[in-house]
Amino acid sequence: MRVTIKEVATEAQVSIATVSRVINDKGYISSKTRNRVNNAMRKLNYKPNIAARKLHGKQSKTIGIIIPTLNNPLFSELFDDIEKHLNTYEYQTLLCTTNNSLEKEKQCFELLKSNQVEGIITSSHTDFLDNHTFDGYPVVSFDRITSNRIPVVKSDNLNGGRIIAKRILEMNKSYVLILSGTKDGFYKNDERIKGMLSIFRASDISIGKAAISFASPTNRKLALIEQILSGKKYDAICCTDDVTALLVNLVCTDMNYHPLVTGYDGSKSVRTLFPNLITVKQPIDQMAKLMCDILIKRIQYPYFISKDEYSFPATLIN
Amino acid sequence: MRVTIKEVATEAQVSIATVSRVINDKGYISSKTRNRVNNAMRKLNYKPNIAARKLHGKQSKTIGIIIPTLNNPLFSELFDDIEKHLNTYEYQTLLCTTNNSLEKEKQCFELLKSNQVEGIITSSHTDFLDNHTFDGYPVVSFDRITSNRIPVVKSDNLNGGRIIAKRILEMNKSYVLILSGTKDGFYKNDERIKGMLSIFRASDISIGKAAISFASPTNRKLALIEQILSGKKYDAICCTDDVTALLVNLVCTDMNYHPLVTGYDGSKSVRTLFPNLITVKQPIDQMAKLMCDILIKRIQYPYFISKDEYSFPATLIN
Numbered sequence: 001m002r003v004t005i006k007e008v009a010t011e012a013q014v015s016i017a018t019v020s021r022v023i024n025d026k027g028y029i030s031s032k033t034r035n036r037v038n039n040a041m042r043k044l045n046y047k048p049n050i051a052a053r054k055l056h057g058k059q060s061k062t063i064g065i066i067i068p069t070l071n072n073p074l075f076s077e078l079f080d081d082i083e084k085h086l087n088t089y090e091y092q093t094l095l096c097t098t099n100n101s102l103e104k105e106k107q108c109f110e111l112l113k114s115n116q117v118e119g120i121i122t123s124s125h126t127d128f129l130d131n132h133t134f135d136g137y138p139v140v141s142f143d144r145i146t147s148n149r150i151p152v153v154k155s156d157n158l159n160g161g162r163i164i165a166k167r168i169l170e171m172n173k174s175y176v177l178i179l180s181g182t183k184d185g186f187y188k189n190d191e192r193i194k195g196m197l198s199i200f201r202a203s204d205i206s207i208g209k210a211a212i213s214f215a216s217p218t219n220r221k222l223a224l225i226e227q228i229l230s231g232k233k234y235d236a237i238c239c240t241d242d243v244t245a246l247l248v249n250l251v252c253t254d255m256n257y258h259p260l261v262t263g264y265d266g267s268k269s270v271r272t273l274f275p276n277l278i279t280v281k282q283p284i285d286q287m288a289k290l291m292c293d294i295l296i297k298r299i300q301y302p303y304f305i306s307k308d309e310y311s312f313p314a315t316l317i318n
Numbered sequence: 319m320r321v322t323i324k325e326v327a328t329e330a331q332v333s334i335a336t337v338s339r340v341i342n343d344k345g346y347i348s349s350k351t352r353n354r355v356n357n358a359m360r361k362l363n364y365k366p367n368i369a370a371r372k373l374h375g376k377q378s379k380t381i382g383i384i385i386p387t388l389n390n391p392l393f394s395e396l397f398d399d400i401e402k403h404l405n406t407y408e409y410q411t412l413l414c415t416t417n418n419s420l421e422k423e424k425q426c427f428e429l430l431k432s433n434q435v436e437g438i439i440t441s442s443h444t445d446f447l448d449n450h451t452f453d454g455y456p457v458v459s460f461d462r463i464t465s466n467r468i469p470v471v472k473s474d475n476l477n478g479g480r481i482i483a484k485r486i487l488e489m490n491k492s493y494v495l496i497l498s499g500t501k502d503g504f505y506k507n508d509e510r511i512k513g514m515l516s517i518f519r520a521s522d523i524s525i526g527k528a529a530i531s532f533a534s535p536t537n538r539k540l541a542l543i544e545q546i547l548s549g550k551k552y553d554a555i556c557c558t559d560d561v562t563a564l565l566v567n568l569v570c571t572d573m574n575y576h577p578l579v580t581g582y583d584g585s586k587s588v589r590t591l592f593p594n595l596i597t598v599k600q601p602i603d604q605m606a607k608l609m610c611d612i613l614i615k616r617i618q619y620p621y622f623i624s625k626d627e628y629s630f631p632a633t634l635i636n
Binding site: 062069070071073076077079080083092093094095096097099107108111115218222246247250268269272273275 | 380389391414417433536565591
């Protein structure tokens with residue numbers, strides 16, 4: 001016979017309303033209670049009533065994707081890969097971009113929710129999710145820790161920073177600039193930068209730091225980079241993303257200045273078109289697949305407990 | 319006093335149902351009748367009942383965008399520009415990609431319609447819209463003529479083909495390969511190729527033709543290009559898009575083979591990262607703005623008559 005929500009409540013020694021809150025991820029539940037309910041559901045092999053969920057519009061077979069911009073091959077490849085994997089589950093996608101604006105990110109969430117997506121994959125860079133309820137929508141985050149209730153799929157940024165720094169040291173450079181592609185880079189404990197600094201500080205190399213704003217138009221970025229590099233004093237420039245590295249290379253060529261320039265992310269198109277760039281590769285396709293798998297599992301089994309964080313290895317390219 | 323649909327029907331000498339069909343763009347209407355109704359609406363300054371349209375879910379303040387892929391900077395910039403312009407109208411966007419599959423394009427249309435977007439901008443490359451009703455949704459098409467009921471915003475591909483061919487002739491090349499980035503290139507009367515051929519055929523230059531499939535994975539494309547170029551017999555290779563040109567350049571470098579390679583599209587990122595590429599620029603941002611303007615006008619004034627085609631000039635880069 002079918003296990004009822006009442007039996008789950010009895011097993012977990014909580015009220016039916018509490019079980020319902022856990023299933024629908026609505027309202028505050030302590031992690032202790034949440035675990036007790038989840039354990040009871042698993043023990044009794046409780047299956048939530050799919051028909052009832054369908055009535056609530058939860059079977060749109062659509063997943064919402066939120067990304068900051070498409071003008072970065074990392075994100076356009078991430079989207080393509082997510083699309084491909086969700087298609088194998090017969091899910092479609094709706095994409096929304098935020099251009100790193102908190103307000104636009106809120107709008108994206110509202111828009112996707114009002115369109116009854118069954119879940120959301122976000123790679124947005126703001127902290128919106130820390131402060132707002134996500135109304136029971138299954139959410140998976142790419143790279144950024146947004147809330148302890150949302151699983152994060154990332155690659156090992158700390159080690160990525162370390163391996164690129166070791167590569168710089170191998171090449172006997174003496175003055176390195178760490179150039180963050182986002183103004184937040186130095187304030188938010190960026191793991192890539194932490195990794196680089198941990199290696200550089202244990203060596204003789206001198207370190208400079210600078211940041212440009214992620215959301216600036218390209219012309220503005222180029223002008224800023226030119227200003228930052230005007231003294232031509234660095235013999236290595238470590239960028240926290242490939243797009244910044246490619247722009248730095250352009251400016252340096254114009255300046256007839258030839259430091260070693262390294263990137264980060266290693267998207268397929270950057271590796272194809274710039275095969276000599278020293279960079280760190282995130283396994284985008286594998287990360288996309290895992291995000292889809294977790295999200296679909298969470299949709300199919302509301303009591304599926306994911307880990308808080310899934311980390312993939314970062315690999316040096318060149 | 320407010321003009322009624324009845325007065326429009328009387329003025330146009332048609333039934334109320336016919337006026338309604340024109341307003342909602344549903345069912346077959348001859349272009350003669352359509353024009354008569356539109357003229358009557360304009361003459362009487364008829365404003366459709368916004369509240370009633372709202373009831374039908376027509377005020378979602380959302381526009382659906384359909385593009386073939388994000389792995390081409392032309393389309394990612396197009397989307398970013400459309401987004402920017404729609405935001406000035408306080409409209410949001412939902413994006414769907416088709417990967418050039420007719421089936422996925424149909425799914426995109428259904429998905430966007432079920433999400434009650436108020437209009438659709440499509441740059442999809444299939445002929446879906448020729449054969450299917452679009453249920454009264456205002457639609458604008460980028461570059462491709464899909465149906466004579468849908469306005470197309472394009473750039474002057476015929477002249478674009480001509481100017482790139484003239485550039486090749488100026489450089490005294492003798493054997494040119496026209497390489498289409500899509501297998502359909504030679505079958506669908508591609509205007510760019512037509513423009514190139516019109517110039518080459520009036521000269522002494524020898525012409526070869528080849529096509530690779532737009533939707534293939536990059537590795538497959540690179541292998542195909544290598545095969546096509548294996549004889550190293552061309553001294554110029556004219557590609558119908560920039561991505562193909564960049565891949566050709568990669569293969570040629572590997573082969574130690576140095577023909578002149580030209581592209582087409584001239585997106586901002588390609589012009590920035592590959593400043594020496596000879597290509598033809600489509601004014602993407604202006605085209606995006608016009609598509610948004612037409613679509614919003616069509617949403618606000620259902621009897622707004624757009625031209626069938628809007629063409630922007632194509633400009634030679636380098």
